[in-house]
Amino acid sequence: MARRTTRHASPQTRDRMRYRWIVLGVATATQAAAAFFVSGIGAISVHLQRSLDLTTAQLGLLVTAAQLVPLAGLLVAGGLLDRYGERWVVAIGAGVVAVALAAGSLSPGYAGLLVALLVVGAGYSTIQPGGSRSVASWFASSRRGVAMGIRQAGLPLGAALASSLLPLVAVRYGWRATLLTGAIVATVGAGLFACAYRRPPAPRSTAGGMAAQVRDRPRTVRRSTLTVILSGTSLISVQYGVSILAVLHLHDTCSLGTEQAALVLLASQVAGAAGRICLAAWSDRSTRGRHAIVWLCMIAVIIGLAVLTTPAGHEPVVAAGTVVWLGFFGFGWYGPWVAHVAETAPPHRTGLTLGLAMSANQIAVVTVPPGLGLLVDLTGSYTPVWASLSLLVVVALALSVGLQRRAS
Template sequence: MLARHWVARISILTLAHVAGTVPIVSVMAMAPVIQSDLGLSVTEVGLLVSGYYFAQTIGAVPAGGLVDRIGVGRALLTSHVLLIAGALTFSQAESFSGAVTATVVMGFGYSIVNPSTATGILTWFSARRRATAMGVKQTGVPIGGVLAAANGALVTLFSWQSIFVAVACLIFVNGLLCLLLVEPLHRGARPGIAATIRQMLQVGRITNIRVLFFANIPWNMGQTNFYAYLTIFMREAAGASQPVAGLVLGLAQLSSALGRIGWGVVSDTLFRGARKWIIVGLCGVSAVLMLGMAAVEPGIGLWLGVVLAFGLGITIASYPTLAQTLAVESVEPGQSGAALGYSLVGTSIGGVVGPPIFGAVVDYTGDFADGWITTAIFVALGTAMVALMVRERQRVAR
């Protein structure tokens, strides 16, 4: 491995999340324009995001095993190839079917990013600083989101097709950096396929992993619905312009970046490594904020929407850092990829079912408020599940 310093390693891991996030958030940021050009309904816009998470659902567990088998660097290279293919495919989409095919390919690419970077953190950082390191690399998600949110304004100057070609080029450049994380494969350290499958089955029997699997479904319904419909919601419910709606999405991504670092530091220091109750607090507060979205309307209500978007960014869009840390700390180091893969299957399912449920509710009632209320109920149920059933392991320094 050429990247031996911890700064270089965590920088590359962070940039991998940036590369993985930009394509799908660009779809969300430019959703009003794409919706108009392709003639999509609100439900179909949600299904574009569902396709992305459907691929992650299928790919999450195999991706975790892949990382444990071939290493962090090679797995990240694989993910970048798929992300480039997805962005280029979307640039050529002329209908819903072409667009959703592209987001599915993007989803397969990103399904490899999470277990790869989490395994890197678990391997290269001690338990004393693990949540902070996890939070730093997870800032790649909102940083990528901020960059992609800018596309919500750029689409008024350039076609969304051209923007996706540019996105593919940037991902290619970032993929070259991942070469620095490639390590030689040692035959003795490489688990066989049968051993990998047995390891995944063993991880699935751990109570915390199972509970996080089920809780991640409604939690990611909340996060995905928030991001998927924020720009359309701000335009239709709050009367914002396309550039302003894109800026609000960028603000939410920025607050998420602050939260992902901040909550990791708080967990490592003030809470001495405890993760559970911070996660419960974040998701519980987010359910209340979603109920507040029902009050957003044109005029002064636009500013309420801005405040709530910031609050949801620092809560429901910030919880993944600690949830992923809790998952990998619930197993032995050699099982981290498989453990994160299992828990992320729940995350992916939430991303699959959340947007179409939200879209169907809005299409049926004609009111975005009903979509937010429905989402808040689901998030609250997942929060109660973790509060009652998850037990944290005693922290042992590594």
């Protein structure tokens, strides 16, 4: 049916259908490029600790620094996107990331690195909502899930590329060279988006379709929003916990070498990229809604975290396999989740709605990494970290299911 429709479509429609895949590729590449260095911090965590004499809490604070400004920046970016469109807002944001990383490569030490990452966060605020808005405006709801999943796979793909490249750069040239590498990659992403992206020729009639269906049910909308926030904040906590501490867990607890541990994280991030695509595509066809796929991810994450708290989770093979499992579900949840957020957005407010939802996630992103690092420093063990994250997801899942039943 899809092929028949395409064959009988007008030339303009066929061009639009082809160009939407270019838009998807550009948005995905820009996401990967902008997230490259920050997503790669986990892979060079051991090197950073040794070179800068950092505690685990200080290491977590590096990630927090990059995510602090987006607490407000995502809201500002969402408004700018709705007003000016995606092309220059996203391109300039990626350019700010590049400039900040280049300046950070000249910093004398830890304090300068923190400041550079604060500025990186300001630029990165435009990337997530901007890329999601661009994909939502080009794809119908029947394909939006898989398109969002592919686009969101840019983050773990960028992280996977960083995990394979940055440790080599750090060992050979030092930690400052890793920032310069990140700046070069972000510059490529900014240029690509500015040159290749164009807005749809006309507003999509289906944009905000789901919002129109529930506009007269504000109580249902509030409950749906709260469910999205609960699932998003709990799973983003797991995602960043695994990104920052998995290599250290494998190195300190399972006695894996730093290169082997980084390879496991690489495999986990590749699995996360696959998860974002597969789980989002499944949500396009799910009769129970996209939120049911997110709940499945929460259950899978609880199981994986529970394994890491047991003696079996200290065995190299089991721990490595569990980290990859957590990559698929603990990173893959974002595809169906962000598609659900985009579909519940009011007409012409997609950017702002995405910014609001992602701002809620930022609270967890800012507080969780240093908190988990401090917990490791105080206890000398990673077991309390995995147990705490598991409990957080259990509570969020129970509350989400309860809210959904009350709304139905």
